[in-house]
Amino acid sequence: MPTADLETGAPSLLRFATAGSVDDGKSTLVGRLLHDSKSVLADQLEAVERASLGRGQDTPDLALLTDGLRAEREQGITIDVAYRYFAVPRRRFILADTPGHVQYTRNMVTGSSTADLAVVLVDARHGVVEQTRRHAAIAALLRVPRIVLAVNKMDLVGYRESVFAAIAEEFTAYAARLGVLAPGPGGAIPEQWCTAIPVSALAGDNVVTPSARMDWYGGPTVLEHLETAPVLADPADAPARFPVQYVIRPRTAEHPDYRGYAGQLTAGVLRVGDEVAVLPSGRTSVIEAIDVLGRPARTARAPQSVTVRLADDLDVSRGDLIAPAGRAPALTQDVEATVCHLHDRPLRPGDRVLLKHTTRTVTAVVKDIPSRLALDDLSSCPAPGELAANDIGTVRVRTAEPLALDSYARSRRTGAFLLISPADGATLTAGMAH
Incomplete structure (x- = not known):
């Protein structure tokens, strides 16, 4: 399957994240992936070797390649997201190594x-646990x-095929039921959504090179799968979405009337001559x-960061959304969404919050929390009264000002939002609009 960028011919870019419970060996897997794909610089490997010797270990602890915070090294757990860029001949990667502890x-x-x-x-010894289901x-x-x-x-279960098969079957059955959360075009998660691979990150089995100790497995290694997995880019005809981040008014003798609107094009394509609407005002131009980078261009494509100039002198400010005049999202002040509550402080009906959507932040109130998701059987618990840390549920929010909000199923960028505490600016909840 081709993995090159169709426009430039360069290897395509895959963004992937890692997740797992504490002590499942996630950082070791990432370290092994980087090490065995020869994506580690010599001085980085030397630093890891020195740190490992200082901890009394005879071999390099590859987990230290990603666990960069002092607290992470001391506790042996991942606390913050560690981003790493690496490349192999067939593809470029940006990986986000995320924590496994429920607290994070x-x-x-x-x-x-x-x-x-x-x-x-x-972990092959423990199988699918609650945190696995949560992830x-x-x-x-x-x-x-x-x-x-x-x-x-x-390696700790004797490389037994029966252990792997039982875990893969349990997880795959659970994943199939997750279609109720993220229905695809056919009403369920695609069959190819989940691929199971047996590995030993510590020994290097099936991470980059095939394992001779698991000859019963005939599928790809982790790297082979990452190299060939399709990247689902926005289609060329997706409606353009351009949240305004900054208004540029240099007011110099050279550019006395310049007014540009800078930001990142989150979806679709904008072209010179396109008729667009500015939301929430609804005015067109x-x-x-x-x-683009200070030079004129005829076209902008997501996810480029650009400056757009309009033919009319409209009142446009940070937080406004520029979209095609005939394909702009509807404005709403009543938001219903599936959310993951992130803060130790519970979320309750009546809470006054700030809602941040792209570059726009408005005041809002939580009107209702209709349900909370039970992770063990994916049943819905009606009217829970509140959402605690790491709970997944549905909320209804009323905003003080209208928002140009897409459904999350249509756009991951313009269908997502955050609920923020107005008192201290803490992020409370991540939401996916219905």
Whole structure:
């Protein structure tokens, strides 16, 4: 399957996240992936070797390649999201190594929000646990296109096929039921959504090179799957979405009348001459010019950061959304969404919050919490009264000002939002609009 960028011919880029419970070996898997794919610089490896010797270990602890915080090294757990860039001849990668501890589930949401694929680790000795189900549910809610189930520590169960098969069957059955959270075109998660791979990150089995100790497995290694997994880019005809981040008014003698609107094009294509609407005002104009890195361009494509100039002198400010005049999202002040609550402070009906959507932040109130999701059987618990940390549920929010909000199923970027505490600016909840 080709993995090159069709326009440039360069290897395509895959964004993927890793997740797993504490001590499942996630950081070791990432370290092994980087090490065995020769994506580690010599000085980095030397630093890891020195740190490992200082801890009394005879061999390099590859987990230290990603666990960079002092607290992570001392406790032996991942706390923050660690982003790493690496490349192999067939593809470029940006990986987000996310924490496994339930306390840091919010970081998994952050790391997976832009991922094309998620690697979920399971300890072969323990099988599918609650945190495994939580990570799978979050990946489904965030509409991560594909999941790799890496059944790790196969060396500690004698590389037995029966152990791997039982875990893969249980997880696959659970994943199939997650279609109720993230229905695809056919009303369920695609069959190819989940791929199970037996690995031993510590020994290197099936991470980059095939394992001679698991000759019963004939599928790809983790790297082979990452190299060939399709990247689902926005289609060329997707409606353009351009949240305005900054208004540029230099007011110099050279550019006395310059007014540009800068930001990142989150979806679709904008062209000079396109008729667009500015939301929430609804006023329309025509794109007069597009500047990319200070130079004029006829076209802008997501996810480019550009400056757009309009033919009319409209009142446009940060937080406004520029979209095609005939394909703009509807305005709403009543938001219903599936959410993952991230803060230790519970979310309750009546709470006054700030809602941040793209570059726009408005005041809002939580009107209702209709249900909470039970992770064990995916049943809905009606009227829970509140959402505690790491709970997944549905909320209804009323905003003080209208929002140009897409459904999350249509657009992961313009269908997502955050609920923020107005008192201290803490992020409370991540939401996916219905």
